[in-house]
Amino acid sequence: MDVRQLNHFLAVAEELHFGRAAERLGMTQPPLSQSIMALERELGAALFTRTKRHVALTPFGAQWLEHVRPAVAAIADLPMAAQRLAEGTAGRLALSFVSSADYSILPELVRRYSTAFPEVEMTLAEATSDVQVEALAEGRIDAGLLIPPAAGLPAAIDYRPLLREPLVAAVPEVWAEDGRLGIEHGKLSGDGWMDQPLLLFPRHVSPTFHDLVIDHVRAKGRTPHIRQRAIQMQTIISLVSAGMGMAMVPASLQNLARTGVRYLPLADAAPILETGLAWRRADDAPTLRALLGIALDMAEG
Secondary structure, eight states: OOOOHHHHHHHHHHOHHHHHHHHHTTOOOOHHHHHHHHHHHTTTOEEEEOOOOOOOOOOOHHHHHHHHHHHHHHHHHHHHHHHEEEEEEESSEEEEEEEEGGGHHHHHHHHHHHOOTTTTTEHHHHHHHHHHHHHHHTTTTTTEEEEETTTOTTTTTEEEEEEEEEEEEEEEEHHHHHHHSSSEETTSSSGGGGGGGGEEOOOOTHHHHHHHHHHHHHHHHHOOOOEEOOSSSHHHHHHHHHHSBBBBEEEGGGGGGTEEEEEBSSSSSOEEEEEEEEEEEOOOOOHHHHHHHHHHHHHOO
16 A cells, blocks of 8 residues: 555545546546555455446445545645754754743743744753753753853853853842841942852852852852752742842842842942853754754844
């Protein structure tokens, strides 16, 4: 059984006349009749009842037609489906992101990509930078929005920076009001605030982010007092709201409004955190190329 025979059956089933079906197919009637008879032998059942004046589907033929028609249509769509896959306008794309990207570049990147390529099935998963690097190396994701390690990424992974932003302080509202932080003109002034307990990422999860905060405190001659470590930005902000400590967070996290939390920029030069897009260098998938194009346009814009 091949596609040609299925088209023969479909033409006769729709025309219910071998002559008209043969004309529609651009062939003569005898080869068409032989094709249908060969198909019936292969199936072990009659598809049509035939008289000199009448052709009708058998009950078996009528039921089989319900399966053949969508199958033939799907086969006819295969070239167009292949073209869409090759162009990157269809297919799948798995993107991971660090929690801070959810409040900065992720929403706009997803919006632009989904608008340009609505037929691509995009899956999103939040993951820390270390988990993303492993997932990229193993081919479990196509791209990741991550904070690059200071030591660099593996040679097999390519990377482009998309966003550089200062860190700001997320502090409990009551601390901002009781005078312990040294706030001047809406900014943290001096380094007295460094005596307060810090909430921070574990170093193995994001060494770049962790060291950025710790090095900034130590550069002022202070010893960091880390009270609690948490993996997700939302958790850290919740702990700030509970008054457990303060945190240094990307400026874009100010988009995460939380009762009991105030965001304060530093009066002095603030550490700068970089977030970018990483992918496997050998990966040339059209969907990935399209994502890279949009991400780089955002970075340049």
